[in-house]
Amino acid sequence: MALSHGLDGVPFRKRGTVSAGVARQYCGTLGKRASCQVAVSVPAAIGTASCPLMWELFLPEEWAHGDGWRRRVRVGPGEVGHVSKTRPALGLLDRTAEQGLTVPVIVADTGYGRSVSFWLALEERGWSYVMAVDTEEIARPAVTEPAQPEYGGLGPPTAPRYREPAKSLTALIDPGTRFEPVTWRQGSEGTVTSQFVVLEGVRPSDAAPPR
Structure with missing residues (x-):
């Protein structure tokens, strides 16, 4: 079976506001917005199964300026800020490549497929991809x-x-x-x-x- 890297946002449902990055945002497991954390993940996938290789917590925009929240969960000022999910995704892919993990194709949904700059970054690295648009x-x-x-x-x-x-x-x-x-x-x-x-x-x- 062919191996691919899939890009995905993995939600973790949360109640309250004391977990880093928790916010009311789209939760894929529910198919709607809900209070949750989201991790950008790079899994290795075949036709019947997938396994996450790396992931990174996504920090929603309201956390970029919520100093009270950041201090409470020890996210230092200027240490981590809000960026679109394509940036940590690209960083994770770079790190897997540095470890010698290369695959024939990278697969992602419209959350990544609507970013032309992301496509171009993959092409600059010589990587093949299939993006939903x-x-x-x-x-x-x-x-x-x-x-x-x-x-x-x-x-x-x-x-x-x-x-x-x-x-x-x-x-x-x-x-x-x-x-x-x-x-x-x-x-x-x-x-x-x-x-x-x-x-x-x-x-x-x-x-x-x-x-």
Whole structure:
């Protein structure tokens, strides 16, 4: 079976406010917001099981300025601050790579897939990935480049801009395209199946054109 690194947020339900990082935030086990801690984790996974290799506690934004909370749980001023979950995830992946743990592909949900800078950081490291994205994520044909308007001689030159607006991923799918059903594992409520289509030659709207 193929091995992969999956990125995930592991919630720990909590009552009260005296545990580091506890806040009302999305709890994956409940499928809604609840009082909990969340750890960013990097597990090794195969089709039937996974095992966490490393994880790091996520500090919600309200903890970045809650000095009373920080002192109570001994999180020193300036020692740890709030950052998006992609930053600790990338740090954890770097640490696993330093230990010689390399895998064919990194898998993550839309919480990471919506961050283009995160994709680019993985590509800079030469890592392959599969990211879930929102269907309304906007994109462009990969070969499209911004055009430079002619300079009229007055004021600063106009910045390059695209002639056509970006479109949502769903709008880029040709009508009549056939979606293929794919089953990838056995879940707690039966086989996990969905419909997929491959979009080739597109890139996120805020990613630079390939050179």
